[in-house]
Amino acid sequence: MKITIIGAAGFIGTNLTKALLKNPENSLRVVDNNIKYFTNLTDSELSRCEVLASTFDVNTDFDTLVRDQDIVYHLVSTTVPSTSNQHIPQELVANVVATSKLLEACVSEKVRRIVFMSSGGTVYGKDEQSPIIEESVTTPISSYGLQKITIEKLMYLYNYMYGLDYRVIRLANPYGPYQRPNGVLGAVTTFTYKALYDEPITVYGDGSVIRDFIFIDDAIAAIIKIAESDCDERVFNVGSGSGTSIAQLLDAISVSLHKILNVNYQASRPVDVPINFLNVNRFQHLFGPIVHVSLTEGIKKTALFLTENVK
Template sequence: MCVLDVRDFDGRDPAVKFIAGSVADKDAAKAAVAGADAVIHLASSVVPKTSNDDPACDVSSNLIGTLNLLEASVGAGVTRIVFASSGGTVYGEPTVPIVDESHRTEPISSYGIVKLALEKYIALYGREHDITSVSLRISNLYGEGQRHDTGFGVIASFCHKAVAGETVDIWGDGTVSRDFIHVSDVVDAFVAALDHDGDSLVVNIGSGTSVSINTVLDTIATITGREVPRRYLQGRAFDVRHICLDVGLAARTLGWKPRIDLNEGLRRVLEWSQSTANRPSSRQIDSSTET
């Protein structure tokens, strides 16, 4: 069964209109884009692991759902679409240490395959309907406010467990490396994409550096002053082993560069995790390395 999650929304900002629904629902998609000049498409119902568990769900909810959103956007007269693609999955296993947008795309999960297909469909609709499209291939996103109990977001899970004194599960030997990007930098990238006055783009958004899962835990231990217990589990076939994104194109076309380094970002997340440590958890934590 495919389940779509709607994140909590407290409705405190009067400028924000919240519509609970799925892009797979044509009426909900139309309601969401009515009167809009631009669409930022962030919706996704799966992560790499769950996408491989049920590829049909991935296609029906995310690919077909996005086509609904695109049709609704055309009908509403939208002139710009910014899409949250995946810099950690669309390339597959990199053949070079630092990956730019010209690297071949051979995703090893349904999640990456669908993200890549969505880039193509968004570009197609852009050409056919005079819509500027910007697909941001985002690396491993993290930051304050990210839920630790969704099976997505290794740093959120690690920081929560470090604060709680719990054991961290690591898939593989911990040498898997990722390009971690702080949420504030990603928000800046979306703003830059909305302001972009050039041609349609597909562009990497990352830190331009890569660190191993073991290094992340070592850094958390240094910041907190105490070791984080670890349990190593068998690696998973859908996890890309190493990824580091070249973000030069984003600098040249969008005028964007990352500002928050990993040490500062981890400090922020640890402080936030500490401040929310007494809140009840609704799900089992999965400290995955998914992108």
């Protein structure tokens, strides 16, 4: 299968690339802003990919990127939830308008299917009862979530007008190897890293915020099953199916690593939804269990990776 991954050098893209390369029948074209970003792929892995450097914006030559491809994975976002409300017009152009250009290219180049990495944590907003099903009302309270749901609707439109097949992955909060422990995204990875090196951990609010954490290997396995399936469903929640409070997460890290944590509590942020975890029955009905790595086991795996690879 011929597959293009746009945003392939990031956390999800790196793990997805490595997983797809395990199938010798796959031919991968991996795309990111700079070829130098692909430092997490081995020489052997890189030799089996077509590696391209490209921006993701309204001027990108998307036709070249997706030409002669069966599946295109769209993993790019130029923003993160915590800061997306600061530059709403610019972010809409950078993500929504640019994606419409990508969809135009997929149609003109006859791509079989596009897979979009949406957000189970932000598209639903704060009013839905957890666990949240895919049919729930989408009322995001961040520009990040608004961009994601708008792109989802664009994909529906291009399917309606041109027959472009698509899959939407509403992903919860993945964590694990190759995620940067910089505190911008990824509470599990960031907190684990700071715990390992006895650094202060910043928590916004009192620790009662509830999130849905899934180990990256489980997330990637689910994403590939969805992307390659010819089922009738197009939108899928991908998460653990259960909620964990930040306080519970901190306790799990402390117990797993045998560490006393130095936690610094700060005022809560308006973009943080109080409770969010996903109902994953749609996935499990079609494909079976989604979680194979528990949170405790995942923390230990993440800690081992960080100890061996990140200083």
